[in-house]
Amino acid sequence: MIGMNMEDYEIVLSARADGRLTAKDYINGLTTDFMELHGDRLYGDDRAVIGGIGLIQDIPVTVIGIEKGKNTQERIEHNFGSAGPEGYRKALRLMKQAEKFKRPVLCLVDTAGAFCGIEAEEHGQGRAIADNLYEMSTLKVPILSIVNGEGGSGGALALSHADRIWMLEDAYFSVVSPENCANILWKDTGKAADAARALSLTAQKLFKAGLIDKVVKSGDMKGLASDVYKELHSLMQKSTENLIDDRYRRFRKVGY
């Protein structure tokens, strides 16, 4: 496994590297008949979040992903994968739609963090993220979240209140970026590698701590597709009550 031999900070850098697969690649690789659905029905259509419906083999699914884009033009179009409140509200709208039609939700998480800006704040960035955590906690359909690149703090968490959280072996999930952490603690962004190690942010470490459920081998889309199918299939066997209770317990036990 890649993650085993890499320094924690190298994993952070590789999670951000150019040329990585983005949400669109996973949507293409994991689903068929995908159709994108736009807008939050409240204010706008945040292109940092893409969402829609499709099939995973014979299972209809709702897919929601944070898209970073691959070249300059795409990156600008998708706001470098930093979503504002409209993005999180679009995600929630699509999740509620999935609940109505009883199809599971697949989230693809790859963001340096929620967008920082005056508009984002005044449109309720905090409330939008909070709402997702709140509503996802009792959503009546299975939710599987895969962190395929950067799991940047609250902005990534807002799509990760799931029955299962998986992470690519070369992805990270962290409360704060290692650079910011080093800056706050030691006034020295050069110590980001030390911060990365201390933050315990790699897939391997988070799996060992029981905070995520699976470490996904990178570069094996077929294997991932088959695992996703099996997982969704098995989650769909649960009664709604068990599903929601188990999801509650999944987060309830964290930290104590």
Place this chain on the structure above:
Amino acid sequence: MEFRKFFLKANNELEGGSILPRARRITCKKCQKQVLVSKIRKNYFVCPECGNYFSVRCRRRALMLCDRRSFRELYGELESRNILDFPEYDNKLAAAMEKSREKEGVICGEGTIGGIRTCIFAMDANFMMGSMGAIVGEKITRLFEYACDHSLPVVGVTVSGGARMQEGMISLMQMSKVSAAVKRHSDKGNLYVVLLTNPTTGGVDASFAMLGDITLAEPGARVGFAGPRVIEKTLNQSLPKGFQRAERVMECGFIDQVVPRDKQKEVLERILKIHSICR
């Protein structure tokens, strides 16, 4: 016995945090005037000269809102550990305990407000900026579960810089844990009133601070997700006046009322009374 301890402790000095010395007079940072400590204390920890809000320690907060002698602390025995063996965290925890004279950054309990039985939590800015780690999340979650089981309303006072980075993902996931507990409490028809105080930001803003049925705030309190300096740096421009202040956040639609400190108990009593009749 326990009550007595609170009162003795609380009356020892001005509850503005340990930055304020045990003196008869202190200099208000805003108006630079020398003010009698006893006057500030009588004035709900607001400067009688200029109206500046001093920060209030969590225990004092709970006592200010509850009816006299009704507050009983819950989960006070829980204490943080350095789970990740994070550098310098042990020292920081020890310093925070000394500074705040609390074991953690939140106090939880049960009491009455206007005679109505209520669960209360209040966060403390003196404990590592009110940051949320595993124990802060655990205590608030337990309180919501307790309130849910007993069909009690929850009143929460927030002050926080966000998730506590020394506990890594465990602290981030407290946002999920508490939000789920708030949802369960709410789905049973129970009331949650939150009072946002300066500052309420980051992971606390993006979870239980924004999930109240009724959202109140102290005048001038900073309420927002991203820190203002981070936004300034990202946008490379200065921020508009009043940005992220309670009054502006209310204009944006995220706060029901901005309530001055001397009116807070009265407003809470009214809200609780109306809801106790409705059910």
